[in-house]
Amino acid sequence: MIASKKIVLLGHFGVGKTSLIRRFVQDIFSKDYKVTIGVHISKKEVLISENKKVSLLLWDLEGHEDIKRTRPSYLLGTHGFIYVFDLSRPETYKALKTEIEHLKTHYKNVPIKVVGNKMDLVTKEHIKQNADVFDDFVDFFTSAKLGSRVELLFSKLAKELL
Amino acid sequence: MTLDTYKKNYHKNKFQYLLTNHLAVILESDDTLFVLEQKTALDDVHPFFESLLSLFKTKGETYHFSCVNLIVKGKDVIVDISIHNQDGNKNLVVIEDLTNHYNNYQLTAQTRNDSVINSQILELKNKYLLEKEDFKNTFITNFSHQLRNPITSIATFCNIISDTNLSAEQKNYLHIISSANTDLKNRIDDVLDIAKINSGQLILTKDVFSLATFLDEIVYEYKSLAANKNLDFSAEIDTKLPEFIEGDKFRLKQIIDNLMSNAITFTTKGSVGFHISLNYIRANKISLHIEVTDTGIGINPSDYDLVFERFAKIESPIQNDENIGLGLAIVKHLISEMGGNISIESQKNIGTKITCNLSLSTIPRTYKEPKKTASPKTFNFARKQNVLLIDASELTQLSVLKTLALEGNFYLEIVSNIAALSEILLKQEFDIILLSNKLGNHSAEELIKKVLKTSRDYKDVPKLILTPEISSTEIKRLIRVPNTDYIKTPFDKNILLETIYEYLKK
Ligand SMILES: Nc1nc2c(ncn2[C@@H]2O[C@H](COP(=O)(O)OP(=O)(O)O)[C@@H](O)[C@H]2O)c(=O)[nH]1
Ligand SMILES: [Mg+2]
Numbered sequence: 001m002i003a004s005k006k007i008v009l010l011g012h013f014g015v016g017k018t019s020l021i022r023r024f025v026q027d028i029f030s031k032d033y034k035v036t037i038g039v040h041i042s043k044k045e046v047l048i049s050e051n052k053k054v055s056l057l058l059w060d061l062e063g064h065e066d067i068k069r070t071r072p073s074y075l076l077g078t079h080g081f082i083y084v085f086d087l088s089r090p091e092t093y094k095a096l097k098t099e100i101e102h103l104k105t106h107y108k109n110v111p112i113k114v115v116g117n118k119m120d121l122v123t124k125e126h127i128k129q130n131a132d133v134f135d136d137f138v139d140f141f142t143s144a145k146l147g148s149r150v151e152l153l154f155s156k157l158a159k160e161l162l
Numbered sequence: 163m164t165l166d167t168y169k170k171n172y173h174k175n176k177f178q179y180l181l182t183n184h185l186a187v188i189l190e191s192d193d194t195l196f197v198l199e200q201k202t203a204l205d206d207v208h209p210f211f212e213s214l215l216s217l218f219k220t221k222g223e224t225y226h227f228s229c230v231n232l233i234v235k236g237k238d239v240i241v242d243i244s245i246h247n248q249d250g251n252k253n254l255v256v257i258e259d260l261t262n263h264y265n266n267y268q269l270t271a272q273t274r275n276d277s278v279i280n281s282q283i284l285e286l287k288n289k290y291l292l293e294k295e296d297f298k299n300t301f302i303t304n305f306s307h308q309l310r311n312p313i314t315s316i317a318t319f320c321n322i323i324s325d326t327n328l329s330a331e332q333k334n335y336l337h338i339i340s341s342a343n344t345d346l347k348n349r350i351d352d353v354l355d356i357a358k359i360n361s362g363q364l365i366l367t368k369d370v371f372s373l374a375t376f377l378d379e380i381v382y383e384y385k386s387l388a389a390n391k392n393l394d395f396s397a398e399i400d401t402k403l404p405e406f407i408e409g410d411k412f413r414l415k416q417i418i419d420n421l422m423s424n425a426i427t428f429t430t431k432g433s434v435g436f437h438i439s440l441n442y443i444r445a446n447k448i449s450l451h452i453e454v455t456d457t458g459i460g461i462n463p464s465d466y467d468l469v470f471e472r473f474a475k476i477e478s479p480i481q482n483d484e485n486i487g488l489g490l491a492i493v494k495h496l497i498s499e500m501g502g503n504i505s506i507e508s509q510k511n512i513g514t515k516i517t518c519n520l521s522l523s524t525i526p527r528t529y530k531e532p533k534k535t536a537s538p539k540t541f542n543f544a545r546k547q548n549v550l551l552i553d554a555s556e557l558t559q560l561s562v563l564k565t566l567a568l569e570g571n572f573y574l575e576i577v578s579n580i581a582a583l584s585e586i587l588l589k590q591e592f593d594i595i596l597l598s599n600k601l602g603n604h605s606a607e608e609l610i611k612k613v614l615k616t617s618r619d620y621k622d623v624p625k626l627i628l629t630p631e632i633s634s635t636e637i638k639r640l641i642r643v644p645n646t647d648y649i650k651t652p653f654d655k656n657i658l659l660e661t662i663y664e665y666l667k668k
Contacts, residue, residue: 004212004213006213013275013278013279014275014279033275033276033279034272035268035271035272035275035276037229037231037240037264037267037268037271038228038229038230038231038240038264039210039227039229039230039231040231041208041209041210041213041230041231042209043209043212055212057209057212057213059213062229062271063275071227071228071229073225073226073227074227076214076217076225077213077214077216077217088283088286089279089282089283089286090286091282
């Protein structure tokens with residue numbers, strides 16, 4: 001039997017959580033924004049090594065400005081978090097540090113990947129200028145639109161979960 | 163039907179009840195929403211259940227999940243789901259279809275989120291534009307400042323050459339160079355002013371000055387400029403105007419200069435007029451009314467607004483359009499800073515009348531009028547005066563040297579570093595000290611302190627600071643000390659001499 005792991009995507013609304021999942025699961029992207037309400041769950045199997053598969057259960061949550069407002073039952077039995085923010089909107093990473101620390105204290109042994117998405121909208125300069133915020137926390141800079149580092153993000157996390 | 167049956171009917175098509183074992187395998191289902199066969203494992207029905215298998219094994223717990231988007235057997239719904247652990251390793255799963263309810267919520271959330279995101283993006287764009295504007299202003303300011311140095315050199319050396327033996331032809335050429343240079347300097351000053359206005363750094367100063375003298379000078383200046391172009395000039399000055407007022411004399415002059423030189427530039431025959439009168443004095447506010455008239459080319463009414471726009475320039479038949487739009491844009495801003503207004507009346511080829519009102523202040527009660535001094539130039543010294551120049555710039559050294567040498571009244575000593583300063587102060591006494599506002603790392607204040615440390619006698623010796631800007635608070639503070647003053651660089655040699663004579667006479 002293939003092991004299944006629950007992964008929850010968190011972060012403000014509009015940062016690209018849904019888009020990252022759609023890129024990963026269906027390899028499509030749409031520039032239209034449809035607000036996610038509640039939760040959507042999708043599933044995708046990934047090949048970890050030559051003969052090892054894991055099935056990822058991806059919980060795409062409605063975005064909130066404040067992580068504490070997430071419905072707690074959604075987080076039951078989570079194996080891994082992906083915290084997404086929008087590189088092009090400072091509002092979405094203003095409180096990055098507090099949000100991540102909150103997760104780390106309340107879900108001690110659950111791995112977290114922090115993702116700056118919409119890499120295609122910003123310059124390298126922009127990332128350099130915000131190095132003080134990004135350097136310590138961010139694991140991946142992705143673009144759901146271009147598909148950059150999306151596979152990598154999910155497979156890295158999947159490997160850590162086994 | 164009874165209430166109870168109504169209730170049952172309503173509930174019936176909204177709720178699905180399922181009974182499962184501890185492995186989430188269906189034991190019984192009422193199939194209200196989806197048809198699910200017995201023995202089906204819920205984790206095969208939807209990954210939602212697959213994620214929560216562990217909850218089916220707990221005891222005595224209830225779990226509630228609201229707003230779960232499910233697609234089951236092609237049916238798209240939004241539901242609330244609760245899992246109730248029952249005795250004997252059984253679980254009751256209740257699924258409530260709330261699709262309509264949540265779809266309404268979705269619409270509200272969509273509008274709200276769209277507008278939040280749009281406003282953040284707008285804010286960001288705005289910030290970006292402001293940064294760009296800021297960059298532009300800083301760039302203009304820095305660059306214009308850099309242009310000033312070479313312009314100053316040209317002006318200084320034109321001055322120096324003009325005192326040498328020149329043929330009439332050479333004098334004429336020199337005059338052309340010199341006025342082109344002045345024109346260039348004025349334009350750069352205008353650009354600097356615009357940059358200051360854009361970045362909110364143009365701040366009016368408040369100094370007491372003689373309005374009477376100020377106006378005399380203006381009338382004198384423009385009478386001769388008009389005469390040069392064979393234009394009639396008329397001036398009307400209200401006798402009710404107070405003799406002294408408080409305000410930014412430099413900026414008031416700039417306003418009048420702009421209006422008057424435009425009038426003269428754009429008029430080829432006829433007359434120009436200057437009129438100033440008192441509107442009223444109320445509390446400590448003096449409201450002035452100024453009119454500048456000409457019989458020049460005029461402006462089309464449709465271009466009135468354009469004249470005051472930052473970089474606008476009206477099509478003009480005169481090739482020599484010295485005063486491109488910038489000047490008037492600055493004037494408009496200065497007048498509004500002085501709490502006033504400006505308006506144009508004009509007829510093409512008949513003439514223009516520009517009217518403005520602006521406010522300055524009455525002099526503070528504590529202000530004492532300075533005693534009138536006789537013209538300093540007539541003064542004769544019993545002996546040659548010792549002048550010390552503390553300045554590292556060769557340009558300044560050379561121009562001070564030239565200016566003083568021609569007078570024949572002075573000995574000049576020059577020091578260009580702090581070590582030399584201490585040395586010379588011990589050896590020699592001076593009647594007046596000219597000092598740069600910056601020598602290496604040393605500010606004017608430090609230089610003055612250094613001088614006073616050598617001997618307290620220097621307290622009474624006039625100290626004139628050569629500085630390009632008097633806006634710095636340090637310089638302003640320094641020149642309040644008796645016997646300390648400033649000369650704005652690049653200096654006019656006459657102003658340098660007048661100031662020196664004036665202080666030596668005291
Ligand atoms: N340019 C760009 N747009 C993106 C990217 N990811 C998402 N978007 C857009 O951002 C908006 C919000 O995306 P969505 O995935 O719904 O965000 P969510 O609220 O976090 O689920 C949509 O209009 C997407 O098309 C990206 O990598 N690049
Ligand atoms: Mg979403």
